[in-house]
Amino acid sequence: MLDIFATDPEAKAAREEREEAREAARARSNRPDYAFQFRSGGMVNGKPASFQKWRIATPKLNVVEALKELYGGTVSEAPNGDYILDTATNKIEVIVDASKIESKLIQWADGLPIHECDGSKLLSPEAEKGNPCGCPRLLDDRKERAKQRRGPKPNIVIPIRLPQDEDLGTGKYTATAWTFAEDLPYTMKALAAIDGEALCVLRLEHVEYVTKSGEARDFTRPHLDVVSSYQDAIADDVEPDNEPPY
Incomplete structure (x- = not known):
């Protein structure tokens, strides 16, 4: 069986951390069933x-x-x-x-959120929650980045x-x-x-x-x-x- 991490435990640990983040993102994206x-x-x-x-x-x-x-x-x-x-x-x-209203900015990739923030601070991953999100200060710049798929949108x-x-x-x-x-x-x-x-x-x-x-x-x-x-x-x-x- 292929094991590309056999000689690089640090890379393996980093990969497992990313996978845990993806699983957490999937869990966060699960919402109650809606009738319509x-x-x-x-x-x-x-x-x-x-x-x-x-x-x-x-x-x-x-x-x-x-x-x-x-x-x-x-x-x-x-x-x-x-x-x-x-x-x-x-x-x-x-x-x-x-x-019950939920509001945030999200950037999606492959059906999963890769950036979630409240406009100024990160909401995920948990380890980075509360850190500055890095989004542009000006609203027009935020819109442009989202339009280019390089930033989150509402x-x-x-x-x-x-x-x-x-x-x-x-x-x-x-x-x-x-x-x-x-x-x-x-x-x-x-x-x-x-x-x-x-x-x-x-x-x-x-x-x-x-x-x-x-x-x-x-x-x-x-x-x-x-x-x-x-x-x-x-x-x-x-x-x-x-x-x-x-």
Whole structure:
């Protein structure tokens, strides 16, 4: 059996340390099973594209059927077997628990995170947690490095439930847009002002612009708008018992 480390125990120790780091990264990347996932972009005809209406993916047939009843649209099947609903709406009410939102910057390679930070300090590996992450100081430079795949980009995971049908369980939306990350501190401030879960609206804004060279461009900007306390919203929906006696 090949043993390239037989004469170099230091190299073997370094390799084992890297493998342990990879296993730890895999463990960190494992998340609870979600009943559905909102998507604001994906691959269309082999090319990345942003959507003007929400796309929802789920592995469950009963869930996609219920979602279609709520939001309209068309259902298809993804290569991995998931059901895909391309809805007919760009605005969907959701229930959000601010304490469960996860936000960081991640750079991926081979399906695993190779750089995780909070914008200033490393979040992994454990031995380096808290050390300066080395990301550029200026936001534009961070964006450029991420665009060139030489630096991390936003990874904001928002667990959500649907007020129209809570029995569908918990889904999620993973935001990777820099515009969403720039809004996040203000969104979190609005959520912090609410006691308990919040009623919010996940919204897609279609933006059109012209470049300096005169080219017409467009993109979709995702938003999370905080509406009110979910408990308050429920209370407001309860009709008073004012029916006349018989």
